Amino acid sequence: MGILNKLDSKVEQFESGNIIITSADKLLNWARLSSMWQMSFGLACCAIEMMATAASHYDLDRFGIIPRPSPRQSDVIIISGTVTLKMATRVKKLYDQMPDPKYVLSMGSCSNCGGPYWEHGYHVLKGVDRIIPVDVYIPGCPPRPEALLEGLIHLQEKIRSQSIAKKVS
Amino acid sequence: MDISEILSILNSVFEKETIELKTDIPVEPFLIIAPSKINAISLFLRDEERLQFDFLSSLSGVDYDEENLAVVYNLYSFVHKHKLMIKVIVPKNEPNVKTVSNIWTTTDWHEREAYDLFGIVFEDHPDLRRILLPDDWEGYPLRKDYKVQEFYKGMKVRY
Numbered sequence A: 001m002g003i004l005n006k007l008d009s010k011v012e013q014f015e016s017g018n019i020i021i022t023s024a025d026k027l028l029n030w031a032r033l034s035s036m037w038q039m040s041f042g043l044a045c046c047a048i049e050m051m052a053t054a055a056s057h058y059d060l061d062r063f064g065i066i067p068r069p070s071p072r073q074s075d076v077i078i079i080s081g082t083v084t085l086k087m088a089t090r091v092k093k094l095y096d097q098m099p100d101p102k103y104v105l106s107m108g109s110c111s112n113c114g115g116p117y118w119e120h121g122y123h124v125l126k127g128v129d130r131i132i133p134v135d136v137y138i139p140g141c142p143p144r145p146e147a148l149l150e151g152l153i154h155l156q157e158k159i160r161s162q163s164i165a166k167k168v169s
Numbered sequence B: 001m002d003i004s005e006i007l008s009i010l011n012s013v014f015e016k017e018t019i020e021l022k023t024d025i026p027v028e029p030f031l032i033i034a035p036s037k038i039n040a041i042s043l044f045l046r047d048e049e050r051l052q053f054d055f056l057s058s059l060s061g062v063d064y065d066e067e068n069l070a071v072v073y074n075l076y077s078f079v080h081k082h083k084l085m086i087k088v089i090v091p092k093n094e095p096n097v098k099t100v101s102n103i104w105t106t107t108d109w110h111e112r113e114a115y116d117l118f119g120i121v122f123e124d125h126p127d128l129r130r131i132l133l134p135d136d137w138e139g140y141p142l143r144k145d146y147k148v149q150e151f152y153k154g155m156k157v158r159y
C-alpha cells in the first residue's frame, strides 16, 4: 500500500473495508508535498540548470513536480535567475496570481541577493525577497541540479510540518 | 579602397568642413562627420557606385568626453569588401543626430538602444522609444555621470 507507507505511523487501518483514519493535517500536507506543481518560468542562466533538472537525467517528475503554464495552476514558483527591476513587477504579478498555499524557491545568487550584479547592476533587484516572501534559498551560480533537488526536498519537509490549525494567541 | 580614397570621393561631393579624417591614433583611422550631414552622407556612401556600403555592422553610442557624446558607425561593403568607421560627435546638452534608419534598416533598434542608454536623440527616427529599460526609467545608465535612482516603483535599487 503505497499511500500507507508514505503517511506516517499515526495512520490507522481497519481490517475490513477501505477506511483509513489520519489527521487532516497529515493528509493535506502529504497531498501538497507530493504534487508541488511548478510555475513554468525561467529568468536567466539559472533557468537553464532548472530545465536540466526537469529533463530526464534528474527527472523532477519523480517528485510529482511538473511545470504548469499558468500561475493559476501552480503551487511553487522557482525564481531561477537574475530578477531585473523591469521583470520584478511581472514576478510580483505572477506570484499574486497563484492560489494559496503557494511557495517560493529562490534559486541562485542573483535571486538571493543580486549575485554578480550586487554592486553595479543598476537594473537588478538585489534579492527577490524584497518583493515576495521566500521559503527556500539555494546558493550557487548557478546551483547544480542536485542543489535544486535538495532545495525542493527541503521545501517538502517544510510543507510536511505545516498545520491548517491556527494558533490561539 | 582605403579611407583616404573614400575621403577624396566624399570631398568631391560634400563640403570639406563637414568631414574630418583622423589618422594620428593607434587604432584604425576614422571619419568625423557633422551631426546634421550624417544622413545625406550615409545615403551617398550606400548608393555611390564606387563605395556601395550596403551593410552596417554596428552602431554604438559612446560617452566621448566631459562635454560630448558620440555615435560610432561601422560600415562594410559586401560588393567591394572594404570597410569604414565613422564617428558623429554631439554635445551632451544637445545630443541630436539625424537618423540613418531609412538607409540601413538595422539601425532602427541600434539607435533605440543608443537613445535608451545614452540619451542620444535621433531626429526623424520612426519609433524612438526605450528598447531595453522600462518606459518610465529615469536617466541614461551608460553615461559616466549617471546617478542610480534610489527607488524604482517602490523597490529599493541599491544593495
Ligand code: SF4
Binding pocket: A044, A045, A046, A047, A080, A081, A082, A107, A108, A109, A110, A111, A115, A116, A140, A141, A142, A143
Ligand atoms: S546566479 Fe549566476 S547562473 Fe544564476 S542567473 Fe545569476 S549569474 Fe546566472
